[in-house]
Amino acid sequence: MSDYIIEMLGITKDFPGIRANDDISLRLRRGEIHALLGENGAGKSTLMSILFGLYQAEEGVIKKDGRPVTIRDPNEANALGIGMVHQHFKLVHNFTVLENIVLGVESSRHGVLRMDEARSRVMELSRRYGLLIDPDALIEQITVGMQQRVEILKMLYRENEILIFDEPTAVLTPQEIEELMRIMRGLASEGKSILFITHKLAEIMAVADRCTVLRKGRSIATVDVRDSSPEELAEMMVGRKISFTIDKQPARPGEAVLSVENLSVQGRGDKKAVDGVSFEVRAGEIVCIAGIDGNGQSELVYALTGLMPSQGRIALRGRQIDQLPIRRRNDQGMAHIPEDRHKYGLILDYDLQQNLSLKRYLSQEMQRRGFIRFDRVRSYAQGLIERFDIRSGQGPDTLMRSMSGGNQQKTIVAREIDIDPEVLIAVQPTRGLDVGAMIYIHEQLVRVRDEGKAILLISLELDEVFQLADRILVIYEGKLVAELDAARTTQQELGLYMAGSKKQEASHA
Amino acid sequence: MHKIRKALSSMSASLLAIAAGLLAGFIILLISNPANALRGLATILLGGWNNGMKGVGQVLYYATPLIMTGLSVGFAFKTGMFNIGAAGQLMVGGLAAVYVGVTWTFLPGAAHWIVALLAGMLAGMAWGMVVGLFKALLNVHEVITSIMLNYIGMYGINYLIKNSHLFDPLKNQTVNVAAGAVLPKAGLDQVFYILKGKYQDASAVNAGILIAVGLAIVIYILLNKTTFGFELKACGYNRHASRYAGISESRAIITSMAIAGGLAGIAGALMYLAPASGMHIHVAEVLAEQGFNGIAVALLGMSNPLGIIFTGLFIAHITVGGSYLQSLRYMKEIIEVIIGLIIYFSAFSLLVRDVIARAGKRRARKTRLLAAREGQDNLSIQKEVDG
Numbered sequence: 001m002s003d004y005i006i007e008m009l010g011i012t013k014d015f016p017g018i019r020a021n022d023d024i025s026l027r028l029r030r031g032e033i034h035a036l037l038g039e040n041g042a043g044k045s046t047l048m049s050i051l052f053g054l055y056q057a058e059e060g061v062i063k064k065d066g067r068p069v070t071i072r073d074p075n076e077a078n079a080l081g082i083g084m085v086h087q088h089f090k091l092v093h094n095f096t097v098l099e100n101i102v103l104g105v106e107s108s109r110h111g112v113l114r115m116d117e118a119r120s121r122v123m124e125l126s127r128r129y130g131l132l133i134d135p136d137a138l139i140e141q142i143t144v145g146m147q148q149r150v151e152i153l154k155m156l157y158r159e160n161e162i163l164i165f166d167e168p169t170a171v172l173t174p175q176e177i178e179e180l181m182r183i184m185r186g187l188a189s190e191g192k193s194i195l196f197i198t199h200k201l202a203e204i205m206a207v208a209d210r211c212t213v214l215r216k217g218r219s220i221a222t223v224d225v226r227d228s229s230p231e232e233l234a235e236m237m238v239g240r241k242i243s244f245t246i247d248k249q250p251a252r253p254g255e256a257v258l259s260v261e262n263l264s265v266q267g268r269g270d271k272k273a274v275d276g277v278s279f280e281v282r283a284g285e286i287v288c289i290a291g292i293d294g295n296g297q298s299e300l301v302y303a304l305t306g307l308m309p310s311q312g313r314i315a316l317r318g319r320q321i322d323q324l325p326i327r328r329r330n331d332q333g334m335a336h337i338p339e340d341r342h343k344y345g346l347i348l349d350y351d352l353q354q355n356l357s358l359k360r361y362l363s364q365e366m367q368r369r370g371f372i373r374f375d376r377v378r379s380y381a382q383g384l385i386e387r388f389d390i391r392s393g394q395g396p397d398t399l400m401r402s403m404s405g406g407n408q409q410k411t412i413v414a415r416e417i418d419i420d421p422e423v424l425i426a427v428q429p430t431r432g433l434d435v436g437a438m439i440y441i442h443e444q445l446v447r448v449r450d451e452g453k454a455i456l457l458i459s460l461e462l463d464e465v466f467q468l469a470d471r472i473l474v475i476y477e478g479k480l481v482a483e484l485d486a487a488r489t490t491q492q493e494l495g496l497y498m499a500g501s502k503k504q505e506a507s508h509a
Numbered sequence: 510m511h512k513i514r515k516a517l518s519s520m521s522a523s524l525l526a527i528a529a530g531l532l533a534g535f536i537i538l539l540i541s542n543p544a545n546a547l548r549g550l551a552t553i554l555l556g557g558w559n560n561g562m563k564g565v566g567q568v569l570y571y572a573t574p575l576i577m578t579g580l581s582v583g584f585a586f587k588t589g590m591f592n593i594g595a596a597g598q599l600m601v602g603g604l605a606a607v608y609v610g611v612t613w614t615f616l617p618g619a620a621h622w623i624v625a626l627l628a629g630m631l632a633g634m635a636w637g638m639v640v641g642l643f644k645a646l647l648n649v650h651e652v653i654t655s656i657m658l659n660y661i662g663m664y665g666i667n668y669l670i671k672n673s674h675l676f677d678p679l680k681n682q683t684v685n686v687a688a689g690a691v692l693p694k695a696g697l698d699q700v701f702y703i704l705k706g707k708y709q710d711a712s713a714v715n716a717g718i719l720i721a722v723g724l725a726i727v728i729y730i731l732l733n734k735t736t737f738g739f740e741l742k743a744c745g746y747n748r749h750a751s752r753y754a755g756i757s758e759s760r761a762i763i764t765s766m767a768i769a770g771g772l773a774g775i776a777g778a779l780m781y782l783a784p785a786s787g788m789h790i791h792v793a794e795v796l797a798e799q800g801f802n803g804i805a806v807a808l809l810g811m812s813n814p815l816g817i818i819f820t821g822l823f824i825a826h827i828t829v830g831g832s833y834l835q836s837l838r839y840m841k842e843i844i845e846v847i848i849g850l851i852i853y854f855s856a857f858s859l860l861v862r863d864v865i866a867r868a869g870k871r872r873a874r875k876t877r878l879l880a881a882r883e884g885q886d887n888l889s890i891q892k893e894v895d896g
Contacts, residue, residue, distance in 0.1 A: 307752065327755030336753070344753040349746040354739070358754045361736050370735045 004066070005030045005193050006051070006082075006162055011060035013046055015402070017393030020046040021057070022217040028162065033184060033194045035204040035225070037237055038214035039434035040406025041391055044197045045087075047214070048164050051195075052084045053077040083155030084164040087405070088342075089147050091139045097146075098122060098135040101153050118157075125156045129186055144293060145176035152183065163187065164195045169203055174462055174495070175292075181207045199237070199434035201230040213237055238436050248446050250487075251470040254283035257454035258304075258423045263312035263322075265299040267478070273299035274310070275478040281423060281454040286445065288457040288469035288486070292498050296478035297458045298339060301427055304456075305329065305336045307344075317422060330359060333422030337412055337429045339458075345412040346400050353381035353396035356415050388414035389440070406437045413441055423454040430464060442468060462491050476500045523809050523816075527823070534847030538839070545837045552833050553847065556826035559833040566701025566712025568825045573717040574599070576821035577776030578803025580721075580728055581637075581769045583812035585651075587732055588765035589745030594640055594655025595773040596800025597662035598633040602774025603781040603790055603797075604666045604675075605632030610686030610782055611675055621689035626720075626778045633774015634767045636662060641766030645759035651766070659796055667792050682789040683781070692716050692782045713787060717779035722818055724772065729814035741765050773800065824848065 006028040013021040021043045028034050038044045049055045053071040061068050064080050071077045091100050102118045126133055131149045155163050169177045184207055204211050213220040213236040220236045258281040267273030274296045281287045302308035306326040314322040316332050338344035346355050357377045366376050381396040390410045392398035430438040449455050459465050474482040474497040482497045482504040496502040538546040557564035578595045585592035606629030616624055643649040670676050677684045698711035732738040743751040744761040752758050780788050810816030831844025
């Protein structure tokens with residue numbers, strides 16, 4: 001038997017206008033956690049998609065246990081024991097956890113489902129690997145963390161030995177990330193081999209045995225994590241030395257730009273998703289709303305931007321906007337980097353230039369008597385592409401769907417910053433981004449702040465909160481439970497407020 | 510460049526679908542009357558050319574409403590709606606046009622048919638808008654409302670015709686429209702005719718085909734060159750993101766269904782603003798087939814307004830060709846079956862394109878495997894290739 005359970009040798013894959021993988025080799029040992037590190041667009045997801053049978057490589061050989069295999073589609077990958085948890089989960093939302101796990105491999109007798117058998121197997125796996133789930137809950141009712149455990153159980157239920165995790169921590173809270181790390185170690189100690197796509201160095205240091213670094217479609221090196229350091233890995237990933245902290249002067253806030261008074265949003269059932277929230281964001285400051293996912297952040301943002309009806313008063317530069325339709329709010333100077341870039345942020349079947357002009361096509365500059373001035377749209381897009389370093393296969397004509405997640409996010413950030421807003425509402429603006437892109441976006445947000453704009457940041461990542469925020473508001477079960485000065489607060493203290501175990505009694509702005 | 514390539518690849522899928530449909534039609538010809546099958550296929554392929562320029566004119570004539578309903582369905586598709594109600598919108602539009610054509614004789618000259626045409630459009634718009642209103646305000650699925658409205662339209666029209674001066678009880682159809690309301694020939698009868706002795710036997714083609722082609726171009730421009738089209742298509746692709754960008758989704762749905770209805774209404778007007786020898790609205794419990802064929806025209810044309818001109822012409826072409834099949838002793842139903850098959854295959858044209866793409870990949874993989882065989886693991890790869 002070969003030492004390596006999977007070998008990908010000399011893999012090359014071309015997309016129109018771009019070579020995504022260039023002669024990449026990757027060897028996965030039995031029972032190890034092997035991290036795949038690289039910036040967005042470095043080719044990590046492409047490489048894993050080839051292993052999972054979603055793409056076919058132009059060149060190169062894949063070996064399982066030392067023998068060459070072809071993987072034409074995910075079913076063949078599955079037959080070889082390869083499973084994958086995608087960044088965007090592939091779950092049926094109105095099915096239960098158990099139904100999702102057995103979907104496609106249901107045990108039946110004479111065409112009648114035998115769920116009891118499946119249930120006992122799932123519960124046994126759940127116990128063995130410490131994957132806490134409620135088998136009868138509907139997917140749409142459970143947390144993202146539990147959805148991910150369902151995805152992991154799907155792989156285990158299919159008796160996969162090689163588990164691919166595509167940026168698994170991008171959607172998780174700090175506590176859930178801890179939990180996932182523990183699960184991954186458990187899986188590896190039970191003999192599963194894990195491929196772990198990420199660009200978060202701390203996670204690699206915490207959990208991985210070895211790490212292969214990709215940059216611009218090439219493999220740079222494979223290193224033992226024990227013998228390496230975050231700095232070294234980052235340098236290999238980006239190709240130059242980078243600093244992790246950004247230069248940020250203390251805020252010099254001006255007058256209030258966004259004022260929210262007693263805002264409530266109706267949630268599911270009788271419960272209020274947002275419950276009587278009041279706060280202000282002033283010009284030249286970054287206010288961060290911190291909280292564990294699902295405590296009303298999304299609804300708060302939807303209410304502010306007009307995507308969801310609300311009660312209470314919202315004012316922008318003193319003008320009341322809570323009854324205005326979305327376009328009028330945008331016109332008054334509200335920009336919004338949405339949480340879900342595929343659902344709200346982009347039209348994936350439009351190309352890059354159309355998406356960049358999504359909030360500008362009505363401006364005098366880009367249309368004349370209702371006819372779009374395509375030359376202007378194109379040159380505008382080209383300007384943003386250069387300024388924000390948006391990488392794509394075919395420039396302004398690139399179909400949005402074909403672009404990498406990081407560049408899709410950059411597209412949104414570029415568009416929203418460039419409309420020169422009064423207030424910028426940024427929800428998880430660096431979710432799923434690599435260090436380089438993340439620092440870039442952080443710098444942009446600070447720059448916008450220093451230009452005297454108001455920024456409301458909603459983030460689940462404590463590092464980001466402390467990196468950017470001037471003031472922190474903690475949201476818990478739809479209420480603001482604390483207002484903290486970012487400079488005088490620790491992560492531990494913030495964590496206690498977020499978990500609801502500590503509350504400020506004093507009223508806050 | 511890649512836009513042209515994309516257009517070509519989607520066109521090749523449509524052509525392949527048509528070829529497959531014709532092949533299936535040929536098999537049916539073989540089964541029903543083997544001796545004449547080849548001549549039968551030739552007759553279908555010749556279409557209008559079987560009867561010289563008159564036949565070609567007939568193709569244009571039959572293509573007119575098909576292009577219009579194709580545009581109606583295709584336009585709604587582009588904005589994410591399935592307009593299965595073109596049949597009802599066509600009939601309502603047709604009746605409004607006939608009403609103006611019969612009654613408003615005070616209108617001078619060309620104004621009469623133009624106003625009648627506009628009346629047809631407005632009635633169709635209203636009928637389509639109801640669907641949009643239900644969808645936008647009450648979230649009722651457009652397929653349900655438009656199917657209901659098809660029947661409400663059909664029975665409502667029958668009722669109105671029977672109880673009005675528009676009814677010709679002898680022929681069980683509408684009376685003739687006034688001469689001024691008949692669509693002009695626009696000189697087309699001087700082109701599309703055959704000589705019978707000294708008599709010019711002209712086809713029924715009229716200015717309608719020019720109007721249809723013109724409107725296809727207008728719709729193409731509307732969809733691809735204007736901010737309005739940009740918004741409508743955005744809603745069709747991703748309504749959440751459109752809302753986020755400040756586009757009013759309800760307004761987009763209502764206007765898009767109104768326009769789709771208007772296009773189908775014009776189809777009805779173009780059909781029934783005809784001379785005494787032309788089409789009349791029959792009082793029968795049948796939905797206009799042009800409404801449903803519009804779905805096929807739109808699918809086969811990939812909802813592209815310019816593509817729809819050609820697919821409308823094509824379906825008219827084989828329909829006319831089919832009518833000549835009867836001289837080869839084929840039953841009228843056979844051609845219906847064949848057209849049905851082609852339409853059926855058109856729905857799979859996207860699937861067909863996928864199959865082509867996949868076949869290309871498979872070839873590439875095989876060469877790759879053969880190349881890899883030069884390496885160390887001869888035996889196992891051999892198995893892969895054989896298996």
